[in-house]
Amino acid sequence: MPQSSRPSKRARYQHDRRRAPRKMVLSKDQKQKFDELMERLQLNFDNRKLLIQAFTHSSYVNEHRIFSCQDNERLEFLGDAVLELSVSQFLFKQFNTMSEGDMTKLRASIVCEPSLALFAQELKFGEMVLLGKGEEMTGGRARPALLADVFEAFIGALYLDQGLDTVLEFLNHTIYPKINDGAFSHMMDFKSQLQEFIQRDNLGLIQYLIVQERGPAHNREFVSEVQLNGETLGVGTGRSKKEAEQHAAQQALMNVNEKEKLK
Incomplete structure (x- = not known):
């Protein structure tokens, strides 16, 4: 009787085993x-x-x-x-x-x-x-x-x-x-948010002051302070005056939010 060309059961098993998905094994x-x-x-x-x-x-x-x-x-x-x-x-x-x-x-x-x-x-x-x-x-x-x-x-x-x-x-x-810390403040206009909040409740007037400039001319850093009726609400720093004011406004909003939570 001529020998069958079909692979043996053992060979087919080993072949299927090599092709079958395996479990995760880490070194x-x-x-x-x-x-x-x-x-x-x-x-x-x-x-x-x-x-x-x-x-x-x-x-x-x-x-x-x-x-x-x-x-x-x-x-x-x-x-x-x-x-x-x-x-x-x-x-x-x-x-x-x-x-x-x-x-x-x-x-x-x-x-x-x-x-x-x-x-x-x-x-x-x-x-x-x-x-x-x-x-x-x-x-x-x-x-x-x-x-x-x-x-x-x-x-x-x-x-x-x-x-x-x-x-x-x-x-x-x-x-x-x-x-x-303001890592995403470039996406937000915190100054406008603060202004809207102050105007909504008629709390008074806000003012931004650059209270400090530090570092060499090529790497300048500005410190801004935002005040409400002369009282400091927030302080922020930035590579430009506008950025420092935005961070100051963000800090002010956070402080306002904390006060609102305590009421």
């Missing part, structure tokens, strides 16, 4: 990196698989023939929604004199790709991403779109593992201080 060095990240961020994931998934790019999944659901795209989807909610809540509580339109503009400048990529870069998330060789060779680790996606995926993973309170606490150390 000792990779595991150590995630341990160091958690120590640096002072976090502890109950489900480490979620943490690893947040940093797993689709190129890594495809190259290593891992289950496709183990990349970070689903977590990115969730994290985007959690991030918008968290930032919206912060702006709503922190700036109770800000209009809906201005809050929308400010939120958009905070959760946009360039900003999220910068947050991820500052946290050194790029070093943690699991990438395929092709993506690595083309500079994917530093690509803004990839970094922004990783940041959103991390927020999604943190939300699933620890809940919204932990997400808010994390943002309280990473993003919210930047908002308070």
Whole structure:
């Protein structure tokens, strides 16, 4: 009887096994990196698989023939929604004199790709991403779109593992201080907001004063003070007089908001 040309059951099994998706397996060095990240961020994931998934790019999944659901795209989807909610809540509580339109503009400048990529870069998330060789060779680790996606995926993973309170606490150390420090003030006209608030309640007259100029001519810094009826409401600094006044107005609005909360 002629020998069959069909492969044996054992050969077919081995072939199918090589083609079948596999589970994620990290090296000792990779595991150590995630341990160091958690120590640096002072976090502890109950489900480490979620943490690893947040940093797993689709190129890594495809190259290593891992289950496709183990990349970070689903977590990115969730994290985007959690991030918008968290930032919206912060702006709503922190700036109770800000209009809906201005809050929308400010939120958009905070959760946009360039900003999220910068947050991820500052946290050194790029070093943690699991990438395929092709993506690595083309500079994917530093690509803004990839970094922004990783940041959103991390927020999604943190939300699933620890809940919204932990997400808010994390943002309280990473993003919210930047908002308070005026990192996004270029998107907002705080002077107009302050003027509208003062006029609405007939509180009096506001005046901006440049109280200090410091630094060499090529790197000048101005200090502005905004006063209401002669009383200082806020102080701000900037590379130009206009920027310093905007920051002073932002500080004044924050001070006004705090007083409103105490009533």
